Amino acid sequence: MTTPVKDLSNAPVVIAASQVNKYYGQFHALKDVNLEVKRGEVVVVIGPSGSGKSTFIRCINRLEEHQQGKIMVQGIELSNDVRNIDAIRRDVGMVFQSFNLFPHLSVLQNITLAPMRVKKIEKSEAEKIGRQLLERVGIPEQADKFPGQLSGGQQQRVAIARALAMQPKIMLFDEPTSALDPEMIKEVLDVMKELARSGMTMMCVTHEMGFAREVADRIVFFDKGQVVEEATPDEFYHHPKTDRAKLFLSQILGH
């Protein structure tokens, strides 16, 4: 299978991080991170555990606060301004490693909650959208179940549908398949691939090499809170430039 070549040269930059620094107390978690993502681009973030991948993508919708540097999302600066934070969160969807579905709400309610409460969409309209999204992620029959009654893979697909219900311009994924049993990983990755092909701007922390090679436009390699290497998937997997990336690849490939 060949990836259709995307022309991103004219696309606007929708995420722009410059000189971002983040501290947890004394601990320096992000060091001068610079990164730009263009509209429609699919960026895969990889790196050793504890290298700051989650911290970075959580900074993009202000689940974490950065101390220095500047993050612009869709032209809006992420500052202490409530209005900016709200606007950015409305445009950025997020999918977590541990799903974080709301256990006391049904699958459909999980999806319609934010559109109804935040965008003030009518219930019937929200449910229509919700059912369409469940169709899109391949589990329309689960609408009235509760999250506890679903398998991990199904839960993660509901989580993706929940994020899509707000019609985000950008989707963030933080290791969406790491908590899943192997047989369920594919069903989630398929949904993510479909999403990538539909032109969604995506930033994914994932070590799924197949996914990265198939749909990623760029790989960003994090280590010790820094962006160490940026390259296309082919380049990165076959000809890593830095020693740290070589070491990391040899570890995850197991030889």
Add this chain to the structure above:
Amino acid sequence: MEATNNPPPPPARVPTWQLWAKENLFSNTTNSILTVLTGALVIWVISSLAIWAFTQARWGVIPANFRILMTGSFPTEQLWRTWLVLIIVCLSSGLHWGSLSRGEKLPVWTYVVGAIIALFALVTQMGHLSGILVPVAVIAVFAGYFIGQIAIPSRIMNIAWVVIFFGAVLLFTVDFGTGGVQTKEWGGLLLTLMLSIVGIVASFPLGVALAIGRTSNYPIISAICTVFIEVVRGTPLVVVFFIAQLFVPLLLGGANIDPVLRAMVGITIFSAAYLAENVRGGLQSVPAGQVEAARAVGLTGTQTLLLIVLPQALKAVLPALVGQFIGLFKDTSLVYIIGLKELAGISDSIRSNPDFIGTAQELYFTISVIYFIFSYAMSSGARNLEKKLNTNR
């Protein structure tokens, strides 16, 4: 003595009562001695109780004062209000119960208990009306159950209870032209129940607010709530009652504020502090990921709290809240110390009536049974609830 902690798997045998007795009562020497000693104690207690109950006790004091035990000095010509509320509550309990147990059959014991209560009321005729109205109330429960099974969604019942609560408070006070009722005329079981129910309903919002304040990220708010909670929890309820008794009139600028209201203020503040600690446990049990997910889909802080965190937290601590309510129900007896006539207070008054001198045993036995029935029913309800919630996960 053996611990059940360490039971060897019993070999499959036909259980006869001899075998059962050997295994459970006389498995070895120590066990046999224990059985004999405990047995002697049990026989002694039961026989002295029976001798007292059937040969010495003057039970006449109970029917003679039944109305007072139930409602205190509630005006006799206004008693229809309590009957009305009782029957509505019975009907709604039936409806709620029925709506929660769709497709389940009523257990046999409920019929037995219902029949016993109805027959007892018919035969003893304690008040001239209760012989009819108690059976009506019992029938209301069963009728409600069957209607509830077919027709009523349990969500509607939650709203119904709120309406019934405020309706009952109104009905127990307001003057409809034929004279009203004053709270100081409430007494007996009615006062016990009103104090506990008003206490838990009023303390609920305050307690939840305190819990949210204490767990909030705002250090000043958290500190103030913590101090309030800990100060109240460090003070005995009697002291809270005494202080409320003295402070409430000063605050509201009148010495003649009704003592029942003062007691309600005291019990509300006291209960709120304990409720806050229970709810705090629930809030802390909600994983951080829930808040993150809610914020990530764009919900505001308030929406996250009200729609995501609180529902989960309250569900987690529901059994604990029932436990707290049982404690509150028992604690209302302390208003006896500040001179109110709930079950314990009214018993004290009755036994100092010259006609009923020396009937302390009968009275306290009876009210203990009343307290026991209510709290035991609630605690077994809570246990069932806990089991249900645990299996739901």
Add this chain to the structure above:
Amino acid sequence: MSDFTVNAEQAPVPFYRDVKKLAVIAQVVFLLVVLAGIFILINNVNLGLKKQNLSFGFDFLPQTAGFQVAEGTAFGVPYDSGSDNYIKVILVGLYNTLRIAIVGMVLATLLGVLVGIARLSSNWLLNRVALVYVEILRNTPLLVQLVVWYFIVVLQLPPIKEVEPVLGMYLSNSGLAIPWMVQKPDGINFFPVTILAVAAGLAVFAFFVQQRNKSGKPVPAGQFGFLTWVAVLVLGFFALGQPLEYGVPIRGNFGVNGGLTVSPEFTALLVGLVVYTSSFIAEITRAGIQSVNKGQWEAARAVGLGYSETLQLIILPQALRVMIPPLGNQYLNLTKNSSLAVAIGYSDVLNVLNTSGNQSGQNLQTMVIAGGIYLVLSLTIATLVNAYNRATKFKTR
């Protein structure tokens, strides 16, 4: 084409949209509301008091109290209602509260642990009896139980003239009299020594528990603590010139003399509190024992320990760790519940303060003092339990 990265100069964020500033504002507003509430409260109380020609002051404390207290001393110093002031009478009340709370805690723990073990017995009868005991006590109000113990049990006991002593003790409707080491009339106050002994015992115990946790070597910390306690008592006894003497109750014409006598109110309150609290401690014990891994029973049996040895040496020490926090809660409850003394007329600190308030017309102040005293007691118990908890925590690596 628009490039979002173009850095338009951002207008400064107005304060009502700035999350940081909003957080500060919210807290300041909350603080102001609370302060305003407190101010209104104090103001209203002062106005109300003025209307009744009273003021909120504590000047009455050094005045002569002038009422009798049925029993107790100001921590070893006798109280004289003719000349002593309110402070002293409050101390007598506090002494009475502490006395009943401490004795109550010890007895309730012993009884509760026994009932808890009985709840787990494989003897069906014992097991059921313990269950009924627990359920009845937990599901009826303490106040009713106390009233029953006082009016129906203790006051209905035979009068002192008719009872025969058991082991030198008299239990009658005028209370309980037991042989005891009592203060000689002219001896030095021994009370401080008892406090010192308890403190020293606890300190030694805590020290060796810490040693044990640090070194991992078995140190009999409990025994060392106990020995210290005894040693301080004995040393104090001789150092102060033997201020105590052994007294045996002797029946006279008007009750008993000698030994330690306590009132029927004390007796009823103590029994009531102990029995009530024991039912809760029983449940805590049961849960604690059940929380110990079954493998522990099997392992202990495998190395040849008997049932009671297993329970004492293996199971209870482990169960104790789970039991300590809820047990501490019960001790707190017991102390606070001792304030129900008012209902049966035992002279505890609340009762004495209540009388003081009525006597001096300063009810508000005496109740505030009562609240303060109970708060300090609660915080002290909570601190001790927490300290013990921290000291005995499992060292996990």
